[in-house]
Amino acid sequence: MLLAAGVEPSWYLVLASALFAIGATGLLVRRNPLVMFMCVELMLNAVTLTFVTFSRMLDDIGGQAVVVFVLVVAAAEVVVGLGIIVAIMRRRPDATADDLALLKG
Amino acid sequence: METFVFFVAAAICLAGALGVVLSKNPVHSALSLVGTLFGVAVLFVAQNANFLAAVQVIIYAGAIVVLFLFVIMLLGVDRAENLSVDPLVGQRAAAIVAGVAIFALPVAALATTGWDATGAIANLGSVSDSAVPDVEGIGRVLFTRYIFALEITSILLAIAVVGAVMLAKKSPKAADMIVDLPARPTSTDADAASADATSEEGTA
Numbered sequence: 001m002l003l004a005a006g007v008e009p010s011w012y013l014v015l016a017s018a019l020f021a022i023g024a025t026g027l028l029v030r031r032n033p034l035v036m037f038m039c040v041e042l043m044l045n046a047v048t049l050t051f052v053t054f055s056r057m058l059d060d061i062g063g064q065a066v067v068v069f070v071l072v073v074a075a076a077e078v079v080v081g082l083g084i085i086v087a088i089m090r091r092r093p094d095a096t097a098d099d100l101a102l103l104k105g
Numbered sequence: 106m107e108t109f110v111f112f113v114a115a116a117i118c119l120a121g122a123l124g125v126v127l128s129k130n131p132v133h134s135a136l137s138l139v140g141t142l143f144g145v146a147v148l149f150v151a152q153n154a155n156f157l158a159a160v161q162v163i164i165y166a167g168a169i170v171v172l173f174l175f176v177i178m179l180l181g182v183d184r185a186e187n188l189s190v191d192p193l194v195g196q197r198a199a200a201i202v203a204g205v206a207i208f209a210l211p212v213a214a215l216a217t218t219g220w221d222a223t224g225a226i227a228n229l230g231s232v233s234d235s236a237v238p239d240v241e242g243i244g245r246v247l248f249t250r251y252i253f254a255l256e257i258t259s260i261l262l263a264i265a266v267v268g269a270v271m272l273a274k275k276s277p278k279a280a281d282m283i284v285d286l287p288a289r290p291t292s293t294d295a296d297a298a299s300a301d302a303t304s305e306e307g308t309a
Contacts, residue, residue, distance in 0.1 A: 007107045010220040012148060015115045017211040019122050019141070025204030026126035029197055032186055034131050034177060038138050041169065042122055045145050048157075056152045057222040061230040061242035065251055067157050068243060071164055072258050076265035078169050082176050083272035089180045098192055 012053040020046035031096040033085050037078070044074050110151050118144035129185040135173045142166045153232060156240045 023042030030036050048067045055063025088095055117140055124137025142165040149158035191197050229250060230242040247255050 007111050007151075008220060009152075009222075010215055011111060011115075012152070013215055014212055015118065015148075017208050019118060019145075020211075021204045021208035022119070022122040022126055024207050025200050026122075028200035028203060030126065031192060032131060032182070034173065034182065035125070035128075035134050035186075038125050038134050038173065041138060041165070042125060042141060045142060045165070048161075049145055049148060052149055052152055052154045052157060054222055055154070055232055058224075058226050059232050060226050060228065061232055061239070061246055062227045062250075064154055064157055064232070064239060065229070065243050065246040067154075068160070068247065069251075069254060069258060071160060072262065075164060075169065076261050078172060079265045079269045080272070082172060083269040086176060086180065087272050089182060093180060093182060 009053055009057045013050060016046045016049040016053065019043075019049070031098060033088070033095070033097055033100075036097060037081055037085070041074065041078070044070060107151055110147065114144045114147040114151065116144075117141070118148070129187075131177050131182060131186075132174065135170055135177065138173070139166050139170050142170070154239055156238075156243060 020043050023039045023046060026039035026042070027036050030039065048070050051063040051067050051070070055061065088100065092099065121137045121140030121142075121144060125134045125141065128134040128137060142161060146158040146161040146166070149155070149161060229246045230237065232239065232242070
């Protein structure tokens with residue numbers, strides 16, 4: 001059985017790819033900007049999990065140090081992104097990503 | 106033991122991720138996101154990344170998701186979204202195909218390497234050495250090798266704070282930056298909702 005065998009580090013990588021794929025699919029499918037943002041967070045988390053797993057597989061702390069930077073960038077991204085969403089939604093409370101097409105040629 | 110922890114945490118992660126994507130209500134999506142973030146934190150602990158697990162719970166589940174919920178409540182967009190209509194025909198099917206491909210590509214790449222990590226090691230410090238805790242190792246790397254990147258990070262955070270303040274400010278200049286969106290002729294209740302919002306702004 002699977003439970004009898006030990007955990008291979010590559011299982012974590014497969015799980016991280018699954019999380020990333022679900023996040024990417026959600027980003028493509030959903031139209032609510034807030035939910036799309038959460039999907040981006042899902043993808044970032046999948047990548048941090050990959051970094052930690054590689055850090056363990058290669059026995060090198062560098063991967064964990066990079067995760068700290070990913071966290072900081074994610075926090076900055078959320079602050080600015082939610083600021084933009086609040087500014088848009090104040091004007092149109094039901095705006096979806098399809099409505100924000102002003103830059104379309 | 107780690108096998109059991111892995112499968113439970115992986116199930117929590119995947120269920121939460123599917124909940125984020127499939128929930129009609131943004132509040133439910135945000136709460137599902139907490140589940141995924143918590144599962145990832147458990148997987149960090151299982152891999153001896155204790156500091157990152159704590160940071161994950163504090164920053165992500167504590168701060169970022171609360172920020173999400175705060176914005177949802179502030180804007181009052183916690184209505185259920187109609188997911189049955191596909192605005193772009195065939196887009197959903199294409200997105201699912203793309204998602205399967207995004208999952209299959211890294212797994213295939215991993216299979217070609219024999220399910221193992223390859224490449225050079227940076228030799229920044231050991232993870233398995235129990236004499237050096239992971240906090241000490243990360244701190245040492247951040248303040249020696251990545252000190253320049255760390256300083257740039259502080260500037261990035263300062264810029265993010267200034268940007269958020271500028272976006273939230275209700276000055277005439279900032280209002281000009283966001284052009285009024287054209288009204289959609291198909292939905293009548295949407296126009297009523299936006300009319301309510303403008304009248305509220307007028308009274309406030």
